[in-house]
Amino acid sequence: MNAGSLTARAALPRSRGLGDRLGDRLLHGLTALATLLALLVVAAIVWRVADGAWPAIRLFKLGFLWHDVWNAPLDRFGARDLIVGTLVTSFGAMLLSAPLSIAIGLFLSELAPPAIRTSVGTLIDMLAAVPSVVVGLWGIYVLAPFDARHVQPLLGSILGWIPVFAHGGDHVESTVFTAMVVLTIMTVPITSSICRELFLGVPSELEQGAIALGATRWEMVRTVVVPSVRGGVVAAVILGLGRSLGEAIAVTQVIGNFIPLRASIFEPGDTIASRLANQYQGAVSSTQIAALVYLALILLAITFVTNLAARRVVERFER
Amino acid sequence: MTPAPLSLEATGRTRRRLLVSRAAEAAAVGAAAVALGALGVLIWSVGSRGAGALGWSFFTKGPALFGQAGGGIAPALVGTLLLVGVATAFALPVGVLTALYANELAPRRVARQVRLWLDVLNGFPSIVIGIFVFALCVQTSLPVIGWGRHQSAIAGGFALSIIMLPLVSRATMEVLSLVPHDLREASYALGVSRWQTVVRVVVPASLGGILTGTTLAVARAAGETAPLLFTCALAGQAVDWNPTHSVQSIPLTIFQYSESADSNLHRQAWGAAFVLIVAVLLTSLGARLLLDRSRRKLGT
């Protein structure tokens, strides 16, 4: 498949004509150029964002990461609450979506009758393609009121003694919790679809073997299926995490756009991507623009690290 | 002496293990039901609220004046078509050529690097890509692609193409690797040059998969909002086919209408969401059919 397979060279019965050599060169050059362009785009994005953030980096240095005042008129900017908000909403969504995705994956690969398997499986695949703005629209008018009227009071009454679940204001619809649920809805289709493929890929001999040895279905899943696809599942979950971290539109529609962050998830909050969507266009001063691009750089770094982690996990478990 | 009757019923430890298994199964089914229920409610909401907004004027008129009833999303429909067209024109050639290079022509180490960095690009948040294209095309006085210092469908399409590129490329790489090696070997054995092998044998065999990947990438790009916020948001109220102008788009329209208090605009937001979901679902379905057909052709 790759350059210079011995078979290919040995099989050529005659010397290649000018047209062939030119064509080869042209193809090589064209495709290499395209690849260079693609890689150039990646480099250009990183460079442009770093360049735009440079005035803010010079001004605020690393203290930007743990100062928490974001005051545009006074030109005082600190990213701490936005970073925390980003991590809390995305990790919260991951905690919610991972078990649900694994459950759906198991359901579709092991437990469901074949008729349901195909129809629900197709539904899940298609839901993975629903645009985030539509999930956000649904979040505003269906999910958020439901959360505010039923879920949040319920959870607040059971777990309200823990500060994280303390009761927010009366009927507060736009909260960190609502954003978490929206992100969960967005990531479950992708992650569960990958999980289903992984579980289906486990050789049936292994599964049958475990059953033949007397394992119950749950034990079979626990001892055979899960260990063999552990890496893939973790990678899929981290993939979902990566998408949540960068999600701007659906989050900004339901999160309330407010910092400083309060202790409870039933209060409004904000994330980096959401703040960029709101403030980048109408920034008051060039310092604010640079601070916002500094935020973008931080977000880029966070998603890059997440991506790398997913690859590392796959590599480690693939052995 | 008659032996004790044989019973297959589980007792003791085995019974406990079975109960645990049943409970785990029930939990899995329950969790799946909860998640699928929520997703089902999503589809149902869009369907029931959006279907009511559809109509002839919805598809042919532009937005109504402030406070007035009626109006439609015709400019947004046209704008999205334009944006997706520009994005595909950028992303399809670059994506396919990159995949060809990585899979057919490059040494293995280079190919691995290319795949890595395309994966990195795939993971970039779309809003950061929007900021990048804004800084590059809209803000600079030396326009790279944006045709001068204003927002345009070309700038917006370029931003969407950056999002499409890794998807097209990865799908093409996958389908290229599915082409049986024997086909290539046979072509070389007949004395065909490398470039002719690639162009006349490998690519046609993978065309179905390339189309599938592109279709899925198009479906994704059609629904992206964040990259358009800064590159193609200052648009007019009427249908505009000019790519050097800023145009309306369906996801941005949904975003703008979604937060308003006007119930007329709400209804149109649901209607636009309905149209978008149906379009995305149809393209995904079409892509799957294409993929199945191309898989059958390749004999996998």
Add this chain to the structure above:
Amino acid sequence: MTRRLIILTAAAALAATGAATAATTDTTITGAGSTFVAPLVSAWTPALGKAFGYTIQYSPVGSGAGIAAITNHQVDFGASDAPLTPDQRAACGDCVQIPWALSATAVAYDVPGAPAHLRLDGPTIARIFLGQITKWNDPAIRKLNPGASMPALGITPVFRSDGSGTSYNFTDYLASVSPAWKAKVGVSTQPAFPAGQGAKGSSGVAGLISRTPGAIGYVDVAYATANHIRFAAVRNAAGKFLYPSLRRIEAAAAAFPKVPAGNEMHIVNAPKSAALAYPISTYTYVIVHRSSTHAAQLRKLIFWALTQGQQPQYTAKLTFAPLSTVRSVLVAAEKTLKTVRPAA
């Protein structure tokens, strides 16, 4: 057969969209900015098309974004309710700001059981938005509204999350009536509000208020009336509780007859002598470069807006008062407009 059908359908679709096509010729004038003035520009657009053949493409992206857009030459005109800061004026180069409409910011609320025009005064509003008053049945609110039964509902302040001239106007007012506000938050298009939730755009704020029982926010009168949201009667310097109306906006404008050099007008919290003034009134500006490709068309457009565009058929329903209320402002506006000259 199917292919022909597809082509025919596509052609029909194109023809249908042609019905709504814009004449994208040289007379397309692009603008962006204030959501505050968007209803009025929307009302002007068909009339301008009929008068001059101009197609106005206006994007209500917020005053902050409008200032950025006109600074970067992305549009022909920018619209902002907030005057340019010295930094913005320097960045914009040869920009001029021209007041071209006059209206007010309403303090809108969604409180079931509250009266139609709740009475509030400046210091109380400031304390609400500072997060110091948290329930609707707080004694401070009840004192201003004797006889009203206020529910024990939590207050959710709603503010603009994007760069907004309405935020500027509202914080301008709060800073003039509350020293605590002036010290803690100040006046800006993007103030750091200490409490509540943010929404994007005037329509976003109106939407969030109407969805959230207990919410209170600031939004232009046109949006509040169009969406049937109730708004407060605010106490002015003369002690009267007034909700915004044409006469009261005119009274506020009339209290400030002098126009400073850069056309920057502050007409909030009019002095006691203006008994009928609504205290959160504001002008809104159009910002253009002195020389640009569409300078000639912009001159005609803005002159029309300053004169014909102020007629009641466009302005009255949207609660915009005519610019001619204060003669000196109209004169200053026209004088500034004269410096906008077509490129040589």
